[in-house]
Amino acid sequence: MSKIQAIRGMNDILPSDTPLWQYVESKVQSVLHSYGYREIRFPVLEQTQLFKRSIGEVTDIVEKEMYSFDDRNGENLSLRPEGTAGCVRAADEHGLLYNQQQRLWYKGPMFRYERPQKGRYRQFHQIGVETYGMAGPDIDVEVILLSARLWRELGLSQVVRLEINNIGTAQDRRNFGEALIAFLRQHEAALDEDSRRRLQSNPLRILDSKVPSTQALLVDAPGLADFVSEETRVHFARLKELLDLAGISYVVNPRLVRGLDYYNNMVFEWITDALGAQGTVCAGGRYDGLVAQLGGRGTPAVGFAMGIERLVLLVQEAGNAPADITQTLDVYMVAAEERIGEAMVLAETLRSELPGLRVQLNCGGGKTSNQLKKAYNSGARLAVVLESDSESVRIRHLDEESASETVDPAELSKALGSLI
Numbered sequence: 495m496s497k498i499q500a501i502r503g504m505n506d507i508l509p510s511d512t513p514l515w516q517y518v519e520s521k522v523q524s525v526l527h528s529y530g531y532r533e534i535r536f537p538v539l540e541q542t543q544l545f546k547r548s549i550g551e552v553t554d555i556v557e558k559e560m561y562s563f564d565d566r567n568g569e570n571l572s573l574r575p576e577g578t579a580g581c582v583r584a585a586d587e588h589g590l591l592y593n594q595q596q597r598l599w600y601k602g603p604m605f606r607y608e609r610p611q612k613g614r615y616r617q618f619h620q621i622g623v624e625t626y627g628m629a630g631p632d633i634d635v636e637v638i639l640l641s642a643r644l645w646r647e648l649g650l651s652q653v654v655r656l657e658i659n660n661i662g663t664a665q666d667r668r669n670f671g672e673a674l675i676a677f678l679r680q681h682e683a684a685l686d687e688d689s690r691r692r693l694q695s696n697p698l699r700i701l702d703s704k705v706p707s708t709q710a711l712l713v714d715a716p717g718l719a720d721f722v723s724e725e726t727r728v729h730f731a732r733l734k735e736l737l738d739l740a741g742i743s744y745v746v747n748p749r750l751v752r753g754l755d756y757y758n759n760m761v762f763e764w765i766t767d768a769l770g771a772q773g774t775v776c777a778g779g780r781y782d783g784l785v786a787q788l789g790g791r792g793t794p795a796v797g798f799a800m801g802i803e804r805l806v807l808l809v810q811e812a813g814n815a816p817a818d819i820t821q822t823l824d825v826y827m828v829a830a831e832e833r834i835g836e837a838m839v840l841a842e843t844l845r846s847e848l849p850g851l852r853v854q855l856n857c858g859g860g861k862t863s864n865q866l867k868k869a870y871n872s873g874a875r876l877a878v879v880l881e882s883d884s885e886s887v888r889i890r891h892l893d894e895e896s897a898s899e900t901v902d903p904a905e906l907s908k909a910l911g912s913l914i
């Protein structure tokens with residue numbers, strides 16, 4: 495019978511890879527906690543309407559990348575393509591937003607029907623940060639500082655760079671959109687098909703086009719920077735001052751517009767050249783209009799999301815992960831057939847008395863010599879051996895050629911405690 499395989503673009507993460515994932519995730523988590531951010535969890539399925547209303551009807555994500563279906567009740571649901579919409583929905587639904595400040599984070603799988611390639615998958619994972627109730631550039635800088643600290647912790651500071659932009663208010667972008675349409679209409683014949691369609695629906699997305707002839711046309715197009723209002727200019731200027739003060743270097747990229755409609759004012763991306771075309775490892779910005787757009791009260795907000803796959807790839811390529819993260823055992827216990835019960839009890843005692851000690855008991859029997867081979871292959875530093883012709887236990891140092899010592903079983907945890 496033919497075997498059923500995984501869905502294209504949806505990866506299994508195997509035990510050989512999970513230590514690196516756990517390393518990256520635990521670094522992120524400890525940085526987040528050091529700034530007082532609290533975790534929120536929300537479902538992977540939401541009403542399709544939530545994403546349409548937040549991300550935007552005429553974005554790549556909603557137009558062609560969502561996994562949407564009718565459930566048995568006829569409700570149209572979608573697997574979440576990103577976390578911000580669900581986070582706003584959940585936070586507002588439970589009254590976390592009204593008259594409050596929140597610093598939240600989440601982690602989990604996201605789903606987009608994209609063409610799979612290195613760093614781009616159909617099920618991928620994000621860690622996201624969302625803050626609510628703070629309108630000034632101080633919180634913008636905080637979330638950027640937090641991400642910069644993470645790159646330092648992961649040894650990636652040299653391979654990522656920060657790009658920022660001011661995309662103005664929604665009204666600024668509408669004004670700019672009109673000017674852009676007027677300009678592009680004069681060159682309509684030279685536009686690629688996608689962009690011609692966008693001329694009606696979402697002209698700003700044309701700026702993001704990857705088609706070279708379209709990019710060439712855009713060189714002389716009006717710039718968003720000439721349309722952004724004074725209020726957002728002041729915010730952006732202060733943001734830059736604060737970044738300078740904090741010693742964070744950045745480049746202002748006037749072309750940075752982001753592919754989701756809810757952003758306004760400040761947007762940013764952390765970019766790397768080490769992952770080919772999939773260069774954005776972390777992206778975000780302000781979205782002051784979204785809460786109200788989803789039916790809540792106007793609430794200033796800023797956040798970002800990073801792709802864990804891309805982070806893991808980067809850490810791998812930069813070669814900065816500590817070598818010992820794949821080591822998952824400290825002690826491997828070898829026992830002759832008649833002493834397996836004693837070994838099991840002893841292993842339990844060790845786990846109780848030496849918290850954090852990682853002990854694995856050989857199960858399935860076998861000759862002592864074969865069990866010892868498994869001990870060497872396990873990566874443990876020590877083997878504890880219970881032989882048949884003895885009442886004591888032997889501690890064997892697996893890293894130092896055959897060094898060993900014999901102890902009384904009652905003394906084992908004390909002896910191991912001084913060795914680990």
Ligand code: ATP
Pocket residue numbers: 576606608613614615616617618619620752753772773774775776777778799800801802803804
């Ligand atoms: P890209 O320009 O690479 O398509 P994006 O603008 O669509 O990214 P966001 O929606 O802002 O990305 O998501 C934030 C982060 O999530 C990205 O910077 C990236 O690290 C990660 N990400 C997005 N889509 C994918 C995907 N299909 N596979 C893996 N990671 C992804």
Ligand code: MG
Pocket residue numbers: 753
């Ligand atoms: Mg994308």
